[in-house]
Amino acid sequence: MSETSRALTEAQRRAVHELLRVSPVADDLGRRFVAAGHELHLVGGSVRDALLGRLGDDLDFTTDARPDETLQVVKGWAESVWTTGAEFGTIGIARRGLRIEITTFRADAYDRVSRNPIVQYGNSLIDDLRRRDFAVNAMAVSVPGHEFTDPYGGLTDLAQRVLRTPGTPEESFADDPLRMLRAARFASQLRFEVAPEVYTAMREMAGDLSRITAERIRDEFVKLMCGADPITGLRLLVDTGLAEQFLPELSGLKLEIDEHAQHKDVYEHTLIVVRNAIGHEKEGPDFVLRMAALMHDIGKPATKAVGPDGGVSFHHHEVVGARLTKQRMKALKFPKDVIADVAELVALHLRFYGYGRGEWTDSAVRRYVTDAGPLLPRLHSLTRSDVTTRNRRKAAQLAADYDALEARIARIAAEEDLARVRPDLDGNAIMELLGVPPGPIVGKAWRHLKELRLERGPLDRDEAEAELLRWAAAEGIKTP
Structure with a gap:
């Protein structure tokens, strides 16, 4: 046996061990299906995450049983059941703190006009795996037999941290263009790279994303932004042209030179600010903060001006940026409160500049705190994240100025109830x-x-x- 084969076999063993350790109910559920004359397989993201050592409490299974047959198998065993996905072949259940979804083998066809499949049940696990988005999500482990099925090389891809499709990427993305955005999301969440042929198909088929509803694009984008490495995902969106389909303002930043840092364009500056903002998070991913960091300078293209001396300025870009942020997030169907929070942070992100010149009175500090309201901690993080200059002395001075402002806010807050100015x-x-x-x-x-x-x-x-x-x-x- 080659070294590669031994490594893959060991990974399989670890995956089964992880699944059994985290989810002891899997075998019990599998025995019930076998007794009823059906097969059951843990599948997709659950197998992938087990191999990565990050399996959570949501488990996905696939079976040859039809939804009504699945309901009979889990009757009296499941602690709760939901059938909202039954028309697509999915029955949801809960057991011992786990959320389990069981979906009948699928052999869907797509009209390739909308993304909605014509639901057709299949009888083959291999065919079911072929219709999945990426090979790393096309692996299965049978229960209770623990047989590992990997017909499309997902385990090898997982070891190499690469995304390929089970069939051709053109066929996969034509069936469901959202998979192109999902590739960028996995690049962010899992730090995977896309295979060259997948990247090429994403560039050539980016326009097909227009077939997808705003809500589904929004949900994938939020997952991308909240991933471990959103910068990689964002670059992939821009480089393939996908960003042009739903967030064209991001691509537009590439052409705008930031007057505060002539060594990089506003696009590169923005990505650094997003990365900096992540470093300020204390309790996990904060989408509002990350989105504000991403959008804080999108008003610059519309406000760019070149003075007689050749200097570049972007006057009032924060005002324009807040308006554009509202428009873009509204188009993507974000909740009103999320839109309001992100837009307000964009509008306020320049307010701090000038404090270091000693121009702020206590009144100005009160207004800063009052205008920010509950967003003040995020505004602190965004303002600090926006300092990307390579001039160490300038960066240190800005940091010291903001330290002084926060200390001043704390002093006034101790004397007055700044949180509730009435x-x-x-x-x-x-x-x-x-x-x-x-x-x-x-x-x-x-x-x-x-x-x-x-x-x-x-x-x-x-x-x-x-x-x-x-x-x-x-x-x-x-x-x-």
Whole structure:
């Protein structure tokens, strides 16, 4: 036996051991299917992740049993059952903390106009594996027999960390163009490379991604952004032209030279900022922070100007960038709150610059904190991540300036409740003092007092009442 064969055999053994260690219910479930005259195989990502030592609590199985037969097999054994995927041959169950999906062998055909398959059940495990996206996801382990099936060389690909398709990539991507985006996602999540023929097909067929719904593209993109190495995935999207299909602003950054760092373009700067932002995460992937880092400079192409001296500027690109961010994320069907958070971070990411010149008053600090609101920790991370200069002295000065700002925020926060800046008089007090009922006047008075609070800090009761009466007189409001 060759060294390669021995290595692959050992990997198989480790995979089975991992599966049995993490999922002791697999054999029990397999015995129930065998007793009913069916076969059952752990399949796809579950086998791949077992080989990588990262198997989670979601397990995928495939079987020759039809969905109604699967329901009969798991009846009384499963702790819960869901049938939302039954029309596609999938029955979901839960058992001992595991989420299990069991799908009937498939032999789907695609109309190649939409991505929706014409669901056809198959009778062959090999044919079922052939219809899967990549060879590393086309491996299976039978239960309870533990026979390893790998007809398309997925184990070798896994050892080489490469993505190939079971059939030709052109055939696979024509069936489901989303697989091209999934290749970039796996490059991000698993740090895999795509095979040359897969890369070529992605470039030639990128336009087919237009057949895919925005929601499905969004979901794959979020997984890519939250992967271990989103930079690799993003480069693949841009280099193959896939980004042009749903995020053209990213590719557009390649042509824009950043006035703060003439040694690199804005595209390269952006990727560095994304990488820096990842380094600031404390509790796992933060999509909002990573997306804000990716989008923070997309307003530059629309605002680029060259001065008489040849200097490049991008005035108000943060404002334009926030607007473009909202438009792009809305088109991709992101939730409104996620869109709002990312766009606000883009809009605020330049606010810090100028602090080091000593221009900020306590009022400016209060406004910075209030405008950021609950996004303040992310804004801290984004602002620090945006420092990519190779000038060590400049980088150190910017870091020191931001340290000073954070210390100043902490000092003012200790003296005032910056997390909840409110006027010193509430609505009831305003109505009582002015002698007015609920209405627009109360709202205007409230906003005026909030501006005073931001400008001057907390006022005592007498000062607040005096300021309110002074405002009312200027507005021509008669008071009791």
